[in-house]
Amino acid sequence: MNDNPAFGASLQPFMGIPSFMRLPVTRELTGVDAALLGIPFDSGTSYRTGTRFGPRKIREASLMIWGHNTTLNVTPLKNLKVVDYGDVSVIPTSIEHTMTAITETASEIIAAGATLITLGGDHSIALPLLRAHAKKYGPVSLVHIDAHIDTWEAEFEAVPYSHGTPFRYALQEGLIREGEYMQVGIRGPVSGENDYDDARKLGARLVTIHEVMEKGVTEILREVHTRMKGPVYVTVDIDSVDPAYAPGTGTPEVGGLTSYQLLQLVRGLHGLNLIGFDLVEVSPPYDHGDITAILAANIAFEYLSLLAIKHR
Ligand code: MN
């Protein structure tokens, strides 16, 4: 923890400068186990914008996280050296330039040996993040928690990348291990009758919200553990959660996970070979009482707790 009194670990949550959980803000990565990275970007969104304000708001919400995880019985910042690396220098008017910047920054962090915990940003950021991880680890096992499949065909041929297409390209580029891609929480009306079948044909094991609710989270987690054999990357779209719990997002879909079920899903990844994580689509302008940002901060903390257990 940072002992600088102007910034300090001993401050009340409402005081000081809001880095994630008051971690030191630094790009020095020697001996660092995990690094927080913000990607304040929303130019990949197709409906409501605002995710560029996500990382800052999640950092602010994280100041209420006191440090000890009572469910997993671990104090992550005691076991791990973690830093807040700051934000990627995005270019709001260019998704392609921003994607290049994301892959470069992420690659620096991963190459230094730190596990990356990324706060988005819209879901388009997952493709450049997966490119960076695959560079080091080879194709990854992918757990994708979302209301949306995000394997859609590009809407505009001239601009293939958006928050609706990252996993189509990740599959096509060979960034994901065959048979080791699960989409969990999928729901809502879509434009084409074959959209879900297309996702399955591309290689996704598509788990609808109906299946989650019918079988229960424990059963879904059992399949995750059976299926995932490689290094596991986790990407969480906050719109997987019901808008009643997470209204601050760009493309809300009714009938989603509860906050508790998302916590359960992330906690349940315990024991897998976890190598990277992102949490995307928090849009503070549509939030109420910061409830979405608070959930997002806690989900990132939960993942950090899993890393601490893995490290122990
Ligand atoms: Mn998504």
Ligand code: MN
């Ligand atoms: Mn989504």
